[in-house]
Amino acid sequence: MIQSLKRLDRNIWIRFLGETITGVMMFMIAPFLVLYYSDKLDSYIQVGVIMATGPIMALIGSVVGGRLADLYGRKPIMMIAILGDALALVGFAxxxxxxxxxxxxxxxxxTNSLFHPAASAMVADVTEPEQMNEAFGLLRMGHNIGAALGPLLGSAVLFIDRQYIFFSASxxxxxxxxxxxxxxxxxLPETTEADTPSNRxxxxxxYNDKVFLVFIFAGVFISMGFSLIESMLPLFLRESMPSFTxxxxxxxxxxxxxxxxxxxxxFPIASKLGRKPFGNVMLAGATIFGVGMILxxxxxxxxxxxxxxxxxxVSVLLAVYAFYTLGEMIMSPVQQTFIALIAPENMxxxxxxxxxxxWLIGGVTAPxxxxxxxxxxxxxxxxxxxxxxxxxSGLIYWQLGRRVSAAEAKQKTA
Structure with missing residues (x-):
């Protein structure tokens, strides 16, 4: 595992450190934004309207950001996105x-969503196919360090003037x-103007990439699962155990x-599964994830x-949740790796x-x-x-994996 880490490109390590530190700052603020809005406003309807704008703008930012990253480079789009985040955080103060x-x-x-397509494309640019799982796994680990520490830090500093929190994060x-x-x-790979596709x-x-379209369709159900667990699980547990405070x-x-x-x-899981067939890994991950939800x-x-x-x-529920989390850890980096492998280099x-x-469809429909x-x-x-x-979805991913493997084998023998 140490040797795998050493082989990762410097860009990946810079992103890992940045993902961790900025993740801590963002998760220090994000869980408490709804409380911040409710303190400032008189209507919960206004709070709900504000919260709904985030996912809508995130879809626009992701699509536009990905296209701009192919046209103008990964680095400038990533920098613009980060500086846009900083400006917005100052504004909140x-x-x-x-x-x-x-x-x-x-x-x-x-601006937050502009960053991720460019950053994911950069990972694909600088990483060998057999190491992509490890690279995406490492970055996800950095993100989750932020997700674990950020809310705890946010709770600890709530008594401080929130302006200082926004300024610090910015x-x-x-x-x-x-x-x-x-x-x-x-x-960004060097291409001529003739190699750069138009929007059309x-x-x-x-439209013609049926593998990609089916991949998105299958991913909607996985996204719905993530959304339900993240947004509704506290309410579900309260409904299931009504006498608990x-x-x-x-x-x-x-x-x-x-x-x-x-x-x-x-990272160890991503590293272990990095050279396994996509379809088999996703079938295992989605099945464990789905069965975990049912449990x-x-x-x-x-x-x-x-x-x-x-x-x-509580002990039994923690064991069940650990099983669900295992499915999540198996799937997440492999999904990103699959996109990187099927995408044309210039797209x-x-x-x-x-x-x-x-993620938008699942995030909206599931709640x-x-x-x-x-x-x-x-x-x-x-x-x-x-x-x-x-x-x-796991079965669909498995069939996609077989189809892609068959196409690759046909190309090698041609």
Whole structure:
């Protein structure tokens, strides 16, 4: 594993450090933004409208950012995105009313999403195919270090004037942009003007790439699973164990376990699976992920109905959540690797941007669908359905892997 780490390009290590530090700062703020908005505004409807702008602008930013990264380079788009984040964070320190907060949240959603397609394309540019899983796994580990430490730090400094928090985060982002400008090397492959596809050509390629379109379709169910667990799990646990207080809700322990597991095991798992067939890995990951969701749906209600002691109940739920997290860790870097491998060299940014559509669709549809079940006190049914659909996605990924492998073998013998 040490040798694998040493072989990774310098760009990857700079991004890992930046991803970790900026992740800490962003997750220090993001979980508490809704509280910040509610303090500033009189209407929860206004808060909801502001929160809804983020995913919408993120889709636009991902698609546009990916295309711009193919046209003008990875490095400038990454720097513009980071500086845009810094500017938006400074703005939050002064915004007091609905419209400024709405525009700043939209700006943050846009600029934050500009970064990722360019950054993912850069990883594909500088990494050998057999090491892509390891590179994406390392970056995901950095992201989760931020996700684990950020909220804890945010809780610790809530008593400080929030203006200073926004200023501090903005300073870190500006520093990261300067580091990118000084130390990251541009990785955009050299192409002639004739090799650069027009916008119409890009759309035509997407339309004709059936493998990519099926990949996005299968990814919608996985995205719905992530969205349900991240946004609805606390509510589901409260519904399943009605006599437990919010302080007894085991969600916080489960979330902490997820972060610890990703930090400790994401890179070794990605490294181990990096040379395995895509379809087999994704079938295993999606199946474990889906079955994990079904167990999360069933076990709390079952254990609660049996009068299981609290410590035993929490221990079993942590074991179930560890199983679910294992599926998540298997899938996440492999999904990014697959996009990098099937994307034409001159369209890697556009492919990474377009792939984000699955996360928007899943992120919007899952909470709406789940709310219908929660209204009938049947939230567990939503988890079971999406868990089963995730297992079906695994079968689809498996077939995609076989199809791509067959196409590669045909090319080698031609």
């Amino acid at each position: 002064f915004a007091e009313t609905f419209w400024p907060l709405l525009l700043l949240n939209a700006m943050l959603g846009l 300073f870190v982002f500006i520093l990261y942009a300067l580091v990118l400008g000084r130390f990251i090397r541009e990785s 050509d890009v759309l035509r390629v997407f 919010d302080r007894e809700n085991p969600f916080a322990y489960m979330l902490a376990l997820n972060g610890i597991m990703v930090v400790l095991f994401q 999360i749906a069933v076990m709390p209600r079952l254990l609660y109905s049996l009068g299981t002691p609290y410590l035993v109940l 890697r940014g556009a492919y990474n941007g377009a792939a984000s559509i699955q 709406i669908m789940a709310s219908l079940f929660f209204d009938q006190r049947a939230g567990h049914i939503a988890l079971i359905l999406v868990g089963a659909a995730s297992c079906v």
